[in-house]
Amino acid sequence: MLKLLSALVATLLFASSLCAEELFCLNAIEKGDQGARPVRCRVGETDPLNLKNNTDINSVMELFGLDPTTIVFKGCEGLGFHTYGTADSSGAKYLISYSSEANEKAIAAVIHELGHVVQLNYYGGYASLLKRYPSIRIELGADYLAGIAYKLVLNEKDLKGFEQNIELAGSYMPSSINDEHGNPSKRNQAFRLGVFDESNSQSAAKLHQNFQDNRYARIQ
Known part of the structure; x- marks a missing residue:
């Protein structure tokens, strides 16, 4: 889900990702008009489903003409599917967050997020x-x-x-x-x-x- 709610979100989209720098990754999960809840990722947890090396994900990135070095993945339990801009030290431009609880079901939703990277590029x-x-x-x-x-x-x-x-x-x-x-x-x-x-x-x-x-x- 590309966050398109306010100027605040626009700022967050191109800011350095908290997930890469902080001890815990905090993420708000929208549920219609209801409130948001913070999600804490375990220390050191980055890409638990190893999507960076997933064959399907890499095939889609190639199809979409995306440079894999510009995208990093961040997953933990309860984290939402979002696309963010990031100033990652590796040179990545985008961070895609996902829920590790989804397991293999996460692939389809992450490909939706890769579609957002196509749009942003x-x-x-x-x-x-x-x-x-x-x-x-x-x-x-x-x-x-x-x-x-x-x-x-x-x-x-x-x-x-x-x-x-x-x-x-x-x-x-x-x-x-x-x-x-x-x-x-x-x-x-x-x-x-x-x-x-x-x-x-x-x-x-x-x-x-x-x-x-x-x-x-x-x-x-």
Whole structure:
């Protein structure tokens, strides 16, 4: 879930990640209009699912044209799926956080987050991206890119299970006025537009642009 809630979040997106520097990683989990709770990661816990070396994740990064050295992963129990800007000492530009409790189910949600990295790279950062599209279009664009990834490199996985696991990135609350991810129906539609898209030869960034220009309007 790309945090698109306020100028404060915009600042956090490009600030050094607390996860890399502090003894504990604190992260707020949004649940519609309800309050947030802090999550503490165990000391020394960085990437417990070893996503950096995960074959599926690396295949998608290659498909999306992403440089693996610019992305680091941070996981712990209860941590949300988010994409942050980071000033990591290794030279990484982005930090993707995830819940280690999700185990293999985390893969689909992390690929949604990699879609956000595509967006941030192409549009030149958070501020430019948000000026171009409202939150829900950004989130559905990431779901669409996850569908592209499924079709081209992950199609041996169960389609329905993968589709459901994407929803780990974000939580939908029917009572929430400002839902930024879209309801499950819209997310499924965006994902399947990617799965059944016939435009295989374009870059991920160009496919995303085509989704926003020509395919988003199909979602009801």
